[in-house]
Amino acid sequence: MADPIISFKNFSFQYRAQKQPTLHDINLDIYPGERVLIAGPSGSGKSTLASCINGLIPFSYPGQCTGTLTVDGVDAPHSSIFQLSQHVGTVLQDPDGQFIGLTVGEDIAFSLENDCVAQPEMKDTVKRVAGLVGVDGLLDLAPHELSGGQKQRVGLAGVMVDRVQILLFDEPLANLDPATGKSTMELIDEIQEKTQTTVVIIEHRLEDVLWRHVDRIILVNEGRILADTTPDQLLSGSLLRDNGIREPLYLTALKYAGVEITPEKHPDHLDRLVLDEGDVRKVQDWFTAVGQPPEKPERPVLLEGKHLNFGYTPDRQILHDVNFVIHEGEMVSIVGHNGTGKSTLAKLICGFETPDSGQLLLEGKDITQDSIRSRAAQIGYVMQNPNQMISKTMIFEEVALGLSRSGLSQEEIRTRVEETLKICGLYPFRNWPISALSFGQKKRVTIASVLVMGPKLILLDEPTAGQDYRHYTEIMEFLRQLNRRGVTVVMITHDMHLMLEYTPRALAFSGGRLIADTTAAQVLCDPELTQRAALKETSLFGLAQKCGIDRPLEFVDRFIGYEESQREVKE
């Protein structure tokens, strides 16, 4: 084998502001042309590892390096970001932060401009690379005219103009809907094949990354490498699960059915998965044994939208004749690709915008003309980014903010806030500054600050975006508890696991129209619907077909029912 292109030897790193090293004694070789996935939960050190490769560490985030790190022949810790950027192209997680130029063409050319490349050559390169990633028709467009997936392609083009040997992707799927995530992985695959670059992907969404072939997975936790092996090997053990990485759903199902997973069965992709007769029988038997979950009784209607139409400008209508019903005590997800009007619908429901026509009824009462404030007492809205909602420095003050104009006495406010904090598990922290909290805890604070107003329904925008499995579970279990207390929960989401596991019902949008109102399982088993709503068919569906189960939809239903009963047993 050739010499490694990236080589860590006894490498450790400690941030200047921290007492403990973040990376301990890393030994890792990555070879030219390899595709490597670095996986690990939040705070595991996987992003730190990536920043060492592209030079953000130690040049932007100073600290102490020991051991050696060679990147494409360069002694990384003793070179510079600029030198490394000739060898490593980094695509950051936030596509809006990465997109610096005013138009696509300018952004792709950015690095060439900094290298003082002459204009004719620059234009040629931009054209060539834009063609390679499929944005050649968009060179004059501004960032806000592009979808998230297109922005990401531009980001990739912008680092490829340097003819780098290594492409580094920092959580490339975090901000994308499942369908776009799928095509991103296809694009990375295609680019790797064409250019033979080395690809390093940092992600915790394992099943989505494995949509295309990956040579190796490096599992990182607590600053150490726990595994460095093929996907088949790693998926056959329990290391992933033990370290807070979610395994592909079809493997979970196989394990429920008692099928033993071994590397020979090629568990890394459903299409390559080899099941013998015995395995298939186990799955079928499990399917019969579990049985159909009980039907939930119909409950009274809480919120109803009738013939809603809306556009920010008269010439561009966003929502077209939307009709929907939310029942009391339900948990519902709203899905569909970016820009299809999901967030706009949320704004209409909260009264941030007024529909051009149509009606909103809450418990049968018309609230279309009610003010934001009066609606907020009934419907709570939680933004995607808690940092955009939090405006006080202490937890107690933050949660109490919404009550300050309610006319309640200080004493009443204190009681209500404390009660809410107890429900949200934040009571022990009530006098802490918010800055000391983790992302998940901050999210809880924002939910608490909405809950304190006593709403009947809370509406959350992407509650789990960018969260690893542990935080995801923490947030979702908390929402489920609230739901059991009688709060109706509506979520805008891209997360198919969330849909399947927590929301029996899903409303799917496409092009500003409601295209489906059915069970989450049904949405994820219908190829046409998944495509129109920018989702991905669930792998459970494929597994059922592979095992010759003629009612795959029921298989999915039973899987969900089984998981729920398992959780209840645990509680």
Next chain:
Amino acid sequence: MNKNSSVKTVVAVGIGAALFFVLGRFVAIPSGIPNTNISVQYAVLALLAAMYGPVAGGLIGFIGHTLIDLSWGGSPWWSWIIASAFVGVVVGLFAKSLALSEGDFGKKKMVTFAVANVVANAIAWGVIAPVLDIAIYSEPVEKVFAQGAMAAVANSLTAVIIGLLLVVAFTKTIAKKGSLDKE
């Protein structure tokens, strides 16, 4: 390290000017005096200048204010733009002694911040803007000084009150985690 901070300054100036623009152009908080709004952008300018220093502060004021004037469609009113830049520079001169990134913002620093802002705004609107108005536009002395005095008082108050509240809240967010106990 040095190079990095210069890239950061370029970005801070850009984002700061964008903030100055958005707040100055689209956010109107009535002051209580008819047709006069509180210019919150000067509070944000004070915070950013105190964080990033005189060069960044001056440029944020200059670029932000020029963009606002251009977006209204007139030719830029240079005398007032220069005054905005001046405020950024003067407050920025105190960046070192305020040391916001340390997170500990005591009474002494509050006084420094307030004094810096009052001085900066008083000179900018009370002297620079009117004098330039007279030099460039030959406007009458009484009018420009009356206008300048009003702006000086209003912007000083905004920068001191809102600016101070912002700075205090901001420094609290970077407070050391230290010895926090659950209760």
Next chain:
Amino acid sequence: MAAKTVLNYLPRKSVVHSLTGTTKLAFFLCFTFASMITYDTRVLAGLLAVSLVCFKLSHIKLREVRFMLVFMLIFLVLNNLFIYLFSPDQGTAIYGTRTVLCHLFWRYDITAEQLFYTLNITLKYFVALPVAILFISATNPSEFASSLNSIGISYRVGYSVAIALRYIPDIQRDYHNISQAQQARGVELGKTEKLWTRLKNAVTILLPLILTSLNRIDVISNAMELRGFGKNPKRTWYTHRPFRTTDYLALALGAALFAVSMTVTLVCGRFYNPFI
């Protein structure tokens, strides 16, 4: 709102549009300074004529820039009113004579000098208006940064301007979202609140906006550095366009106007005085 609409860029095929950004910026600055130096009515009238011709050449319709005109008109009327209120005899102070046309009340007379002075101020402002509107409506924002750089300003400062234009729409959207979510919690900035509450509420909205923006600064500066920004003392520009004959002509015109204005001011003084 897009960067293009922040400054109301109106793309089109015209002589003015085809000039490079650098030319437009330089012409705009020459013209503004020319109109700033002088108060000579004849020079101002000449400049206004040039300005209007430029506007005509740009194929931009008056109604497309109506809101700017209206805004400027209101500003001018108010400004003139204030000037009159504060010093009804500014005209006399400048021109040395006092020709009363009619008396109003107290110290307020309408004098020919004051009217002439008001006319000059209005003229002075209107002279630059079409050129200013043209500069922003006929220049692609993508050319701003490279234009600033090519008239001698550091590319770093030029790029700060580009970043401001790039992220204004994003920050505006952030502000909008944050203030809506806060309104739902009863945080209002309107007149229904007491002034002190209003100020505190402003902080409630500004703090998350600033913290998000500071975070943005970190992400963007990392992204820029990873792509080599600041590596060299110079940089090239993707949107830069080469000079053509019309560019040289426009620059020559700008320089000539500036020279005329300067010469007239030096030779005949700043004001044209018809009263003596």
